[in-house]
Amino acid sequence: FDAILREEGEGSEKDLSAYKNVWVFVEQRENKIMPVAIELLGEGKRLAKEIGVELCAVVLGENISDLAKECIAYGADKVYLAQHSLLKNFTTDGYTKVISEMIQAEKPEIVLLGATHIGRDLAPRIAARVDTGLTADCTKLEIDPEDKKLLQTRPAFGGNIMATIVCTKHRPQMATVRPGVMDKAVADGKRSGKIIDVAVNLDKEDIRTQVIKTVKADKAVVALEEAEVIVAGGRGLGKAEGFQLIQQLADRLGGVVGASRATVDAGWISHDHQVGQTGKTVKPRIYVACGISGAIQHMAGMQGADVIIAINKNPDAPIFSIADYGIVGDLYEVIPALIDALDRV
Numbered sequence: 001f002d003a004i005l006r007e008e009g010e011g012s013e014k015d016l017s018a019y020k021n022v023w024v025f026v027e028q029r030e031n032k033i034m035p036v037a038i039e040l041l042g043e044g045k046r047l048a049k050e051i052g053v054e055l056c057a058v059v060l061g062e063n064i065s066d067l068a069k070e071c072i073a074y075g076a077d078k079v080y081l082a083q084h085s086l087l088k089n090f091t092t093d094g095y096t097k098v099i100s101e102m103i104q105a106e107k108p109e110i111v112l113l114g115a116t117h118i119g120r121d122l123a124p125r126i127a128a129r130v131d132t133g134l135t136a137d138c139t140k141l142e143i144d145p146e147d148k149k150l151l152q153t154r155p156a157f158g159g160n161i162m163a164t165i166v167c168t169k170h171r172p173q174m175a176t177v178r179p180g181v182m183d184k185a186v187a188d189g190k191r192s193g194k195i196i197d198v199a200v201n202l203d204k205e206d207i208r209t210q211v212i213k214t215v216k217a218d219k220a221v222v223a224l225e226e227a228e229v230i231v232a233g234g235r236g237l238g239k240a241e242g243f244q245l246i247q248q249l250a251d252r253l254g255g256v257v258g259a260s261r262a263t264v265d266a267g268w269i270s271h272d273h274q275v276g277q278t279g280k281t282v283k284p285r286i287y288v289a290c291g292i293s294g295a296i297q298h299m300a301g302m303q304g305a306d307v308i309i310a311i312n313k314n315p316d317a318p319i320f321s322i323a324d325y326g327i328v329g330d331l332y333e334v335i336p337a338l339i340d341a342l343d344r345v
């Protein structure tokens, strides 16, 4: 069931009418916009249109002027560019200070960040500084047609219910959003918008950490959220070694390996591979579910795939209810046959 939580209690009441516009924090790494920011610009545009306000992108870094045009192409009406040598690398202190001061000066009505490592670090600190609430890890955002407040939905109580949270007395309404849940904005290079250079007020003393060296993540870390093809294995594999077969099929299809929680809990594969409510939300072009029953918590993470192919020996497995193509059979017979056929193409 769904729960609607409303903020209650005492608190300094703000003049809510002073708050306007939807802001999206555009996370960038090495001057490249992160996919979640493109998703948020698409979602932010939709929300801004429903309320009748502007969509503003907030970009921090050094030498990032080129990103402003990209943000406009993805739907931003305004881009706040905060450029400074101390913002080149993400630091909790530096980014919190700059964004909090911008919010206090400009008063946005809604502020959205990706629920990435950076977004999860930044958002609660900003919320505390500007004296507002935060709904973390949202999977759905809507505008209440009656009072235009932001309805922020997220899994709660260990994923057993979906809670819709409303920020009634404070502004901005702040949320972090799970990567991969919203559709990406489509770029339109002909759009025009306003670029505002933010006067950054930041000293070395404001930042308590120092970036000494950047170590690139091991390639082996699974990029499930960006994968075009995912071949996922479930308890039907019967043993950890079964994932070798899943990997072989994934290799043939140029995809990556996903997994159900049952296999992660069994220690057959690491949690990086888990798809679902307590794993990753994915949207590949093709999702092949092998020996996965299709529990609601698993489907919550993969039902947005364009094409779902299910292999299961039980014709009544729930996964078939959302599959575009279903193969009823033993995966240890079906997958080698598929690999064999692909090798002959």
Ligand code: FAD
Residues within 6 Å of the ligand: 158, 159, 160, 233, 234, 235, 236, 237, 259, 260, 261, 262, 263, 274, 275, 276, 277, 278, 279, 280, 290, 291, 292, 293, 294, 295, 296, 297, 298, 301, 311, 312, 313, 314, 317, 329, 330, 331, 332
């Ligand atoms: P099973 O449900 O045991 O299904 C195995 C399937 O394999 C069966 O359908 C069977 O017919 C088939 N099979 C068996 N042998 C073969 C064979 N030789 N060939 C072909 N098919 C075969 N689960 C997730 O996946 N992700 C999550 O993020 C997640 N989060 C959760 C959060 C909460 C709060 C809770 C309560 C649960 C969560 N779960 C999650 C667990 C979920 O409820 C299921 O238990 C889990 O998804 C089951 O995994 P499975 O489909 O691999 O196993």
